[in-house]
Amino acid sequence: MNPMNHGRKLILVAAGATSAILLASGCSFSVNDSSAPTTATQPASVSSTSADPSASSVAPASTAAAPTTQASTRTTDVDDPDDDITDxxxxxxxxxxxxxxxxxxxxxxxxxxxxxxxxxxxxxxxxxxxxxxxxxxxxxxxxxxxxxxxxxxxxxxxxxxxxxxxxxxxxxxxxxxxxxxxxxxxxxxxx
Incomplete structure (x- = not known):
């Protein structure tokens, strides 16, 4: 495999995983690859620039859901004065x-x-x-x-x-x- 194509595929996979995470959390973004030919613009939520199915740009559901779940269960270090109350x-x-x-x-x-x-x-x-x-x-x-x-x-x-x-x-x-x-x-x- 051409090292240039391998690097592009890795970038696409990373961009796809990032976009899936951002989309799952309600955010959107776009990527402009100036080296790619420009024929039509696709929405940020659709990503199908790779012909190789092993280099899919969409992250698996478990990868996209993990950061969202982790963020929703995060606790803060602020002490709650009521934590030690038992009365x-x-x-x-x-x-x-x-x-x-x-x-x-x-x-x-x-x-x-x-x-x-x-x-x-x-x-x-x-x-x-x-x-x-x-x-x-x-x-x-x-x-x-x-x-x-x-x-x-x-x-x-x-x-x-x-x-x-x-x-x-x-x-x-x-x-x-x-x-x-x-x-x-x-x-x-x-x-």
Whole structure:
């Protein structure tokens, strides 16, 4: 076999495999071989320039599908703060979270009957309202006014209650200092 033809066939096979992968992922491209005679233009999805069936320019289905499958199962190295949580109530709250917001230095949650995840650390988490469930990474201080609120926090230093029947569950660090002007409030460590 002429080395020039062998090189062209290898290029066509590689181009075919690449085009099959790109087409499977929804992309398209075209190749312009200036040394080939130009008579008609074919769409990028059709490739039939080789007369030799052993040098097919279409990649086998298993070759084209592998990169797509691999890309869809790739995981990131970003740590999820909820990965080490085993407390059943906390896990239920995570599963039922309706909204995720970014933490600010003073994050305020207003309203009632919400399940909210706060991503990031805040100096103050203030919750006004009733029957809210809030999952937060870290909050130096938690201030709750209202009743029936539940907060799940990785680490906090102080908790202030201005209402009743509220619960704060912390995971890491020492037990927070509690200031209470309400009644029947609970602060406990995660199970």
């Amino acid at each position: 059943p109530e906390w896990l239920e709250a995570i599963a039922n979270s309706e909204k995720t917001i970014a933490a600010t230095p003073t994050t305020t949650i207003s309203g009632s009957d919400q399940v909210i995840t706060v991503r990031g650390d805040c100096d103050v988490l203030a919750i006004h309202g009733s029957d809210n469930t809030v999952i937060v990474d870290d909050a130096t201080s938690i201030e709750i006014s209202g009743s029936g609120n539940t907060v799940f926090v990785d680490d906090t230093r102080t908790v202030s209650f201005g209402g009743s029947d509220n619960t704060v569950v912390w995971d890491d660090g020492p037990e927070p200092t509690v200031q209470e002007s309400g009644s029947d409030n609970i602060v406990r460590q995660a199970r």
